Amino acid sequence: MKVIVVKNYDEVSKEAFNVMKEVVTAKPEAVLGLATGSSPIGLYENMIKDHKENGTSYAKCQSFNLDEYVGIDRNHSQSYWTFMHENLFHGIDLPEDKIHVPYGSTKEDCEAYEKAMENVSVDVQVLGIGGNGHIGFNEPGTPFTEETHIVELTEKTRSDNARFFEDDINKVPTHAITMGIATIMKAKKILLVASGANKADAVAAMVNGPVSEDCPASVLQNHNDVVVIVDEAAAAKLK
Numbered sequence: 689m690k691v692i693v694v695k696n697y698d699e700v701s702k703e704a705f706n707v708m709k710e711v712v713t714a715k716p717e718a719v720l721g722l723a724t725g726s727s728p729i730g731l732y733e734n735m736i737k738d739h740k741e742n743g744t745s746y747a748k749c750q751s752f753n754l755d756e757y758v759g760i761d762r763n764h765s766q767s768y769w770t771f772m773h774e775n776l777f778h779g780i781d782l783p784e785d786k787i788h789v790p791y792g793s794t795k796e797d798c799e800a801y802e803k804a805m806e807n808v809s810v811d812v813q814v815l816g817i818g819g820n821g822h823i824g825f826n827e828p829g830t831p832f833t834e835e836t837h838i839v840e841l842t843e844k845t846r847s848d849n850a851r852f853f854e855d856d857i858n859k860v861p862t863h864a865i866t867m868g869i870a871t872i873m874k875a876k877k878i879l880l881v882a883s884g885a886n887k888a889d890a891v892a893a894m895v896n897g898p899v900s901e902d903c904p905a906s907v908l909q910n911h912n913d914v915v916v917i918v919d920e921a922a923a924a925k926l927k
């Protein structure tokens with residue numbers, strides 16, 4: 689696991705963009721694993737700027753997102769489908785039919801997502817990290833062997849995300865569909881970004897802690913190509 693500590697969120701985003709650009713330049717038909725949350729927004733802004741200014745193209749790429757809420761429509765303002773269109777897809781040339789975001793609430797919906805990924809191999813998987821160490825929506829206690837599945841969100845995750853739902857935890861969906869840890873670990877390269885003091889415990893547990901289902905992100909210690917880019921506040925508890 690390569691850990692890069694930089695000053696602030698802007699620097700995290702720039703460093704992450706450099707990694708992304710390297711992947712896409714080396715392989716124009718790269719398969720991108722994408723994430724939502726505030727952490728990768730700066731990375732996506734850099735991708736859009738670079739696409740506009742330097743013409744880096746995503747026309748041959750395809751994307752697979754990590755997760756989506758259950759029980760809200762794709763067109764809901766807080767769906768991850770909407771998030772990705774507003775924060776990235778509107779500004780690059782990734783074809784709409786190459787975009788994949790999981791959707792649904794059944795076992796069949798989960799199997800269909802795994803099937804869609806069956807013959808591809810994700811070249812770079814972008815990840816954020818939850819305050820409790822979750823990746824995607826794989827909450828503490830999720831077996832590392834899980835593929836795409838439906839999860840019940842923890843109180844902590846729902847309260848962390850209430851800011852997007854008028855600060856009302858009751859409006860935050862209770863369930864989500866997420867790639868499992870086994871799905872995430874198949875990616876060739878993993879790029880995890882985190883910033884802010886509220887991520888410091890999770891980042892320390894991921895990097896220095898035991899590999900344990902108590903901190904889902906700690907599984908990344910077992911992957912052979914992980915780049916973790918954090919700001920000083922998120923790195924504060926690293927050994």
Ligand SMILES: N[C@@H]1[C@@H](O)[C@H](O)[C@@H](COP(=O)(O)O)O[C@@H]1O
Binds near residue numbers: 724728815819824849
């Ligand atoms: N499902 C997403 C995760 O993929 C994300 O990593 C996490 C952290 O979000 P943020 O980057 O906003 O702190 O939030 C959500 O729970």
